[in-house]
Amino acid sequence: MEFGPHLVLALLEGSITAAVLALTAAGLALVFGILRVVNVAHGEFFMLGAVLAWFVSTTLADTFGAGPAVGFVAALIIAPLATALVAILADRLVLRRIGYDPERTIVATIGLLYVLQQATLMSFGPEARPVEAPFNTRIALPWPERVNGEWVLGYPWGFGTTSYKLFVIGAAVVVLIGLWLLLRHTTLGLIMRATEQDRDMARAFGIPVTRVYALVFGLGAALAALGAVLVVPIQQAHYLMGGDPLLLSFIVVIIGGLGSVGGTVVAAVLIGLTDGVVSVFFSATLAKIIATLLVAMVLVFRPQGLFGRALSR
Amino acid sequence: MNDARGWLLHLGLLAALVLAWFVLPAYHTGNLARILVLAVYAAGFNVVFGYTGLLSLGHALFFAAGLYGLGLSIQHVGLGVLPAFGVALGVSALIAAMTGYLALRTRGVAFMIVTLMFAQTGYLTVLYAGRWTRGDEGFVIARSARTLFGLDLADERIRYFAALVLFAIVFLSLAAIVSSGFGRALVAIRENEERARLLGYDVQRIKWLAVILSGTVSGAAGAAYALLFGYAGATFASVQYSILPLLWVLLGGAGTTIGPLIGTVFMFYLVDFASEITDAYLLLVGLALICLTLFLPRGIAGELRRRALPWLP
Numbered sequence: 001m002e003f004g005p006h007l008v009l010a011l012l013e014g015s016i017t018a019a020v021l022a023l024t025a026a027g028l029a030l031v032f033g034i035l036r037v038v039n040v041a042h043g044e045f046f047m048l049g050a051v052l053a054w055f056v057s058t059t060l061a062d063t064f065g066a067g068p069a070v071g072f073v074a075a076l077i078i079a080p081l082a083t084a085l086v087a088i089l090a091d092r093l094v095l096r097r098i099g100y101d102p103e104r105t106i107v108a109t110i111g112l113l114y115v116l117q118q119a120t121l122m123s124f125g126p127e128a129r130p131v132e133a134p135f136n137t138r139i140a141l142p143w144p145e146r147v148n149g150e151w152v153l154g155y156p157w158g159f160g161t162t163s164y165k166l167f168v169i170g171a172a173v174v175v176l177i178g179l180w181l182l183l184r185h186t187t188l189g190l191i192m193r194a195t196e197q198d199r200d201m202a203r204a205f206g207i208p209v210t211r212v213y214a215l216v217f218g219l220g221a222a223l224a225a226l227g228a229v230l231v232v233p234i235q236q237a238h239y240l241m242g243g244d245p246l247l248l249s250f251i252v253v254i255i256g257g258l259g260s261v262g263g264t265v266v267a268a269v270l271i272g273l274t275d276g277v278v279s280v281f282f283s284a285t286l287a288k289i290i291a292t293l294l295v296a297m298v299l300v301f302r303p304q305g306l307f308g309r310a311l312s313r
Numbered sequence: 314m315n316d317a318r319g320w321l322l323h324l325g326l327l328a329a330l331v332l333a334w335f336v337l338p339a340y341h342t343g344n345l346a347r348i349l350v351l352a353v354y355a356a357g358f359n360v361v362f363g364y365t366g367l368l369s370l371g372h373a374l375f376f377a378a379g380l381y382g383l384g385l386s387i388q389h390v391g392l393g394v395l396p397a398f399g400v401a402l403g404v405s406a407l408i409a410a411m412t413g414y415l416a417l418r419t420r421g422v423a424f425m426i427v428t429l430m431f432a433q434t435g436y437l438t439v440l441y442a443g444r445w446t447r448g449d450e451g452f453v454i455a456r457s458a459r460t461l462f463g464l465d466l467a468d469e470r471i472r473y474f475a476a477l478v479l480f481a482i483v484f485l486s487l488a489a490i491v492s493s494g495f496g497r498a499l500v501a502i503r504e505n506e507e508r509a510r511l512l513g514y515d516v517q518r519i520k521w522l523a524v525i526l527s528g529t530v531s532g533a534a535g536a537a538y539a540l541l542f543g544y545a546g547a548t549f550a551s552v553q554y555s556i557l558p559l560l561w562v563l564l565g566g567a568g569t570t571i572g573p574l575i576g577t578v579f580m581f582y583l584v585d586f587a588s589e590i591t592d593a594y595l596l597l598v599g600l601a602l603i604c605l606t607l608f609l610p611r612g613i614a615g616e617l618r619r620r621a622l623p624w625l626p
Contacts, residue, residue, distance in 0.1 A: 038422055038425070038426070094603055094607060097607055098606060098607060102421060102422055103368050103421075103425075104606045104610065106368070106370075106422075106425060107559065107563065107602055107605075107606045108602065108603050108606045108607070110556055110559075110599075110602055111598075111599040111600065111601070111602030111603035111604075111605075111606070112599065112603065113599065114595045114596060114598050114599025114600075114602070115596055115599035115600055115603065116599075117595070117599075118593035118594075118595045118596035118599065119593070119596060121592065121593045122591060122592075122593045122596070126592075247433070250426065254426065283441070285437055285440055285441045286441060288433075288437050289434055289437045289438060289441060292430050292433045292434045292437065293430070293434050295426070295430050296415070296416075296426075296427045296430035296431055296434070297415075299419055299423045299426060299427045299430075300415050300416070300418050300419055300427060301418075303419055303423050
C-alpha cells in the first residue's frame with residue numbers, strides 16, 4: 001500500500017484511539033476538576049469496564065444463548081454502571097475518610113489500582129479474552145488512482161475499515177455531546193460546575209458536596225468504563241490493559257488543561273491521532289517516550305496545561 | 314546526632330544486624346542482604362519524601378540509573394567494580410540534578426506527575442535501548458566480574474556484609490545529615506515552606522540539593538543491587554519500583570531514620586508470605602497502601618515517635 005492510503009488508515013486508527021481516549025480522559029478531567037484529586041486508579045476503571053463487558057456478554061451468550069448484539073448492548077449498560085458503583089464504594093470507604101487530601105489520595109488510589117488489578121487477575125485470569133462485536137462488516141474505502149493517465153476511484157486491496165470502528169467513533173461523539181449537554185444545560189451539571197468553582201460557597205448554598213463528589217467520581221469511572229466497552233471488541237480484555245489508557249489520559253488531561261473538559265477533548269483528538277500516526281510509521285516506544293517527555297515539559301513550563309486556567313494551589 | 318540515645322539506637326541496630334548473620338538461617342540472611350540494599354533505596358527516598366515533604370513518584374529513575382550505570386559499565390565497557398560504582402553514583406547524581414532542577418519548578422500534584430513522567434521516560438528509554446540493556450529480559454552480570462579486592466561478592470557471607478557495610482554507611486551518614494543544619498532546613502521546608510523562605514533560606518536550592526542527595530543514595534542502592542545480585546532488568550526502572558520505596562517509607566515511618574529499614578523488612582516478608590498463597594501478591598501491596606494512608610499515615614516508627622519515643626531521630 002502506498003503512503004497515502006497508509007496515512008489515512010493510520011489516521012482512522014488514531015481516530016478510534018482518540019475517541020476512546022476522549023471518553024476516558026474526560027472522566028479523569030471531571031474528577032480532577034471537581035474533586036481536585038488525581039485518581040491513579042482511573043486506568044483500572046477502564047479495565048474493569050472491559051472485563052465486565054466480557055463477563056456480561058459471555059454470561060448472556062452461555063446462559064441465554066443471546067447473540068453478540070444483545071450481549072453488547074447489555075454490557076454497554078451494565079459495565080459502566082457496575083464500575084461506577086465500585087468507584088462510589090471506593091469513594092465512601094477511602095477517599096471521603098482521608099478528606100480528599102491530594103497527597104493521600106494519590107497514595108490511596110495507587111493502592112486501589114493494585115487491588116483492582118490483582119483482584120481481576122485472581123478472578124479473570126492472566127489471559128486476554130476477546131469480546132465479539134455486535135456487527136462487523138468490512139467497508140472498502142476508495143482512493144484516487146491514476147489509471148491510463150486518468151484519475152479514477154479505485155479500491156486498493158487492504159484499504160478499508162469496519163462498520164464497528166466507525167460506530168465507535170460515532171458513539172464516542174454522541175456520549176461527549178451528551179456530557180456537554182449535561183454539564184451546560186442541566187441542573188445537575190450546574191451543581192457540578194458550582195462545586196468545581198467554589199466548594200465552600202456551594203456548600204453554603206445547600207449543595208450536598210460529598211454526595212456530588214461521590215456522583216462525579218462514579219461518573220468519571222463510568223465514562224472510562226464506557227470507553228472500554230466500546231473498544232473491547234477491537235482490543236481484547238486483559239487485566240493489565242489499564243496502564244496505557246492511564247498514561248495517555250494523564251497526558252491528555254495535562255496538555256488539555258487540568259480541570260478543563262473541553263480542552264481535554266481537543267487534546268485527546270490531537271494525541272490520539274498523533275499516537276496512531278507515529279506508532280504506524282515509527283516505533284511505538286519512541287512515540288511514548290516523546291509523549292511522556294512532552295507532558296513533563298508542559299507541566300514544568302506551563303503548569304496550567306495548554307488550555308486550562310491556572311490552578312490556585 | 315546530639316542525643317546519646319540516638320547513637321545507641323543506631324549502633325545497636327547495626328550490631329544486631331551483624332549478629333543476625335550468625336544467628337539466622339541461610340534463607341533469612343539471603344533475604345536480609347536484599348532487604349538491606351532495598352532499605353538503602355528507601356532511605357534515599359526518605360530524604361526527599363520524609364524530610365523535605367516532596368512526594369516523588371519517579372525515584373525508579375535514580376535506582377535504575379545506578380543499576381544500569383554499574384551494570385552497563387561492567388558488562389559493555391569492562392570497568393572494574395569500584396570505577397563502575399563511581400560511574401553509577403555520578404550518573405545518578407547527574408540525572409537527579411537535571412530532572413530535579415526541572416521538576417522543582419512545579420509543586421504538589423504537578424511535581425508528582427512530572428517525576429512520574431521522567432521515570433517513565435527512563436523506563437521507556439531502557440526498553441528502547443534494548444540492544445545494550447536487553448530490555449525487560451535484562452542481563453546477568455557474571456560472577457567473575459563481581460569481585461572486589463579479591464573478595465567474591467556473590468558469596469553469601471561476603472554479599473551480606475557488603476550490603477551491611479553499604480547500609481551502615483548510608484544509615485549513619487543520613488542520621489548525621491538530618492540532624493545537621495541542612496537536615497533541619499529540610500524539615501522546616503516540609504513544615505512551612507513560606508516561613509522557611511521568609512527566614513532567609515534559599516528554598517529552591519536546598520530542595521535541589523535534597524533531590525541530588527536522595528538520587529545519589531538511590532543510585533548507590535541500584536548499583537549495589539546489580540553488583541550483589543548480578544542482574545539488571547527493565548522492571549527496576551518501572552513504576553512499580555517508584556511506588557515500592559513510597560510504600561516502605563510510609564509503612565516504616567516517613568521522616569525517621571529507622572523507618573525505611575522497618576518498612577522494607579515488613580513489606581518484604583509480607584510479600585514473601587503472600588507470594589506463597591497467590592500470584593497476585595501485589596494485591597497486598599495495594600491493600601497495605603490504602604490501610605496505611607487511612608489509619609497509619611505516620612508509619613510504624615512515626616507512631617512510635619509520637620506516642621512513646623519523642624527523641625527518635
